[in-house]
Amino acid sequence: MPREPETGNARAATIAAGGLSRRGFLAGVGGCACLCALPPALAHAATLSSPAAPVAVRLHSPGHGQVRLGPGPMREQLRHQHRLFMALDEDRLLKPFRSRAGLPAPGEDMGGWYDDSDEFHIDPADWSTANWHGYIPGHSFGQYLSGLARIHAAEGDPATRQRVERLVELYAPTIGPRFFEDYNLPAYTWNKLLEGLLDAFQFAGVEAARPALDRLTDAVLPFLPEKALTREERRARPYQREAQIWDEPYVLPENLFRAWNLGFGARYHALARRFLQDQALFDPLAAGISPLAGRHAYSHVNAFSSAIEAYRATGEDKYLRAARNGFDFVLGQSYATGGWGPNEELLGPDDSQGLLDSLTATRRSFETPCGAHGHFKIARSLLAITGDSVYGDSMERVLYNTILGARPTTADGDTFYYSDYSDHAAKSFRGEQWPCCSGTFIQLVADYGISSYLLGARSLHVNLYVPSSLRAPLGDGEVALVQETGYPLAGGSRIRFDAAPGKMDLHLRIPAWAGPGTRVRVNGQVVAAAPAPGRFLRLSRRWRAGDVVEIDFDMGLRLEPIHAHHPDVAALMTGPLALFPVEAGDRQAGRAEWLGAVRSGAQEWRVAAADGPIRLKPFFAIGEESYRLYNRL
Numbered sequence: 001m002p003r004e005p006e007t008g009n010a011r012a013a014t015i016a017a018g019g020l021s022r023r024g025f026l027a028g029v030g031g032c033a034c035l036c037a038l039p040p041a042l043a044h045a046a047t048l049s050s051p052a053a054p055v056a057v058r059l060h061s062p063g064h065g066q067v068r069l070g071p072g073p074m075r076e077q078l079r080h081q082h083r084l085f086m087a088l089d090e091d092r093l094l095k096p097f098r099s100r101a102g103l104p105a106p107g108e109d110m111g112g113w114y115d116d117s118d119e120f121h122i123d124p125a126d127w128s129t130a131n132w133h134g135y136i137p138g139h140s141f142g143q144y145l146s147g148l149a150r151i152h153a154a155e156g157d158p159a160t161r162q163r164v165e166r167l168v169e170l171y172a173p174t175i176g177p178r179f180f181e182d183y184n185l186p187a188y189t190w191n192k193l194l195e196g197l198l199d200a201f202q203f204a205g206v207e208a209a210r211p212a213l214d215r216l217t218d219a220v221l222p223f224l225p226e227k228a229l230t231r232e233e234r235r236a237r238p239y240q241r242e243a244q245i246w247d248e249p250y251v252l253p254e255n256l257f258r259a260w261n262l263g264f265g266a267r268y269h270a271l272a273r274r275f276l277q278d279q280a281l282f283d284p285l286a287a288g289i290s291p292l293a294g295r296h297a298y299s300h301v302n303a304f305s306s307a308i309e310a311y312r313a314t315g316e317d318k319y320l321r322a323a324r325n326g327f328d329f330v331l332g333q334s335y336a337t338g339g340w341g342p343n344e345e346l347l348g349p350d351d352s353q354g355l356l357d358s359l360t361a362t363r364r365s366f367e368t369p370c371g372a373h374g375h376f377k378i379a380r381s382l383l384a385i386t387g388d389s390v391y392g393d394s395m396e397r398v399l400y401n402t403i404l405g406a407r408p409t410t411a412d413g414d415t416f417y418y419s420d421y422s423d424h425a426a427k428s429f430r431g432e433q434w435p436c437c438s439g440t441f442i443q444l445v446a447d448y449g450i451s452s453y454l455l456g457a458r459s460l461h462v463n464l465y466v467p468s469s470l471r472a473p474l475g476d477g478e479v480a481l482v483q484e485t486g487y488p489l490a491g492g493s494r495i496r497f498d499a500a501p502g503k504m505d506l507h508l509r510i511p512a513w514a515g516p517g518t519r520v521r522v523n524g525q526v527v528a529a530a531p532a533p534g535r536f537l538r539l540s541r542r543w544r545a546g547d548v549v550e551i552d553f554d555m556g557l558r559l560e561p562i563h564a565h566h567p568d569v570a571a572l573m574t575g576p577l578a579l580f581p582v583e584a585g586d587r588q589a590g591r592a593e594w595l596g597a598v599r600s601g602a603q604e605w606r607v608a609a610a611d612g613p614i615r616l617k618p619f620f621a622i623g624e625e626s627y628r629l630y631n632r633l
Contacts, residue, residue, distance in 0.1 A: 059383070062449075111433035165206045190224075191252050286318040297341025339368070376447065451464060460507065523548055559591065569632055579618060582627045584626075588633075
């Protein structure tokens, strides 16, 4: 449920068993708290002359280079995306920018959405005739740049940094107002280019990105409205094509505040405030009223991150309330997988009927790389500010039940777009080359590591149980650990400290689904039996190199209804995993049969139905089989 409006700028935290109340904040969140709690780059930027003192938070993600993913599907996805975008031809990537600038544009077209083509056409009266070729020329270039810059920060690969620097140098001569003339979505593409240049500067140290970003801003401003228009407001003004009303200026403040915070100048703070969509979005959300019904799903969840950056930059509580309440509204209309926004990527008023109808009305259930990217960003921020484990719980659902099951992007730009949760589902590509999800996919996998842990002044929060290693400054020393796990197919994780700063609080996320058999051991001794689910468990002690923490989760089977109004339509779950019946057609079983499912393989379960066994798999184990998410009990 959305949170009630809160007043005041500083909140006292209610801390119990290492957790925080849903409505509490970490002490010192509001106001002008000590800048030493910020990551170093932001702490430096916060000392610059600014319109308002930024808010400091007690927790922050580690740097990309401080976490290394271990063997497993997350690392495989990162490596695939890295290889793919390192291998793309530079002339193809730059072609739409050179073409629109009137410069020589050698090389082949990329294809699909990405090209500078006049073939794009849609007819709202007959969508079957749509031709998406040339929809948003060069739209995802900034995201490819961003993903490579972040991967460089995570992997430390010199060739990747050189690639980022080279792409910025090649892109810079194309910058000018001609690019945005008669362009369908100028704010949308500016935001992605803005992010790419910021990340090239911040994560790859490319100094040429600074003047390029300033020239890009000068070029685009004449083509932007005076404020963040809603689609209804845009439709009331003159336009030539339906696509022109789809622009997304309300997502701009996130990266504009980042530009200001990184020292690019006060005008970026002013631009960020200009495009905050207060009246139509953040004011009602802050008051606990949802304006989201019928809104585009991913872009509005992405806008919650603009609210977070506004809160951090201005200290105005309403933006934090808006982000938290907005996230709550989305959770309230999510599938058991954590995905949301079916029926052409739209949010609804609630899910009492909409999600149920979607099981037969659409196969476009969740815009996966984009949605997962936006979900991870806002959940990671809210987790850092509030310490509430609900955000980590939601992240792992989305991770294991959506994006880890995405088909790999191809060299020709075929990109997994929708997760299909319908009654007769199958995995497929969208059908157009280089759509928006091709850009968010590489950004998301580059951020897997920084989503796994959170650091405080003398605390470490373990958010995701994934094969990984962490080495980061903490307190008066350094923390270094290795996490070994087969979770969630295996029911536990093992964390070994290679270095520790002495006295430290270790916080382990205990998911809300964790059963009473959950156990935590330190150096072989049980320190917590049946820890409270839905909280972080705090282990406070003097840690030493060689200490080992083991957590074993009770991951019993359960049925999760699609909604309380429809208790007989439910997904079978174990831990964070949804178990999908595969090649089952319309065959069903009773409640007791589903809850009696047995493990029949490394990635397979079986249910003894009256007419023969039904096989079930997690989403990431499904290949070409047909499947479904929900069962009629």
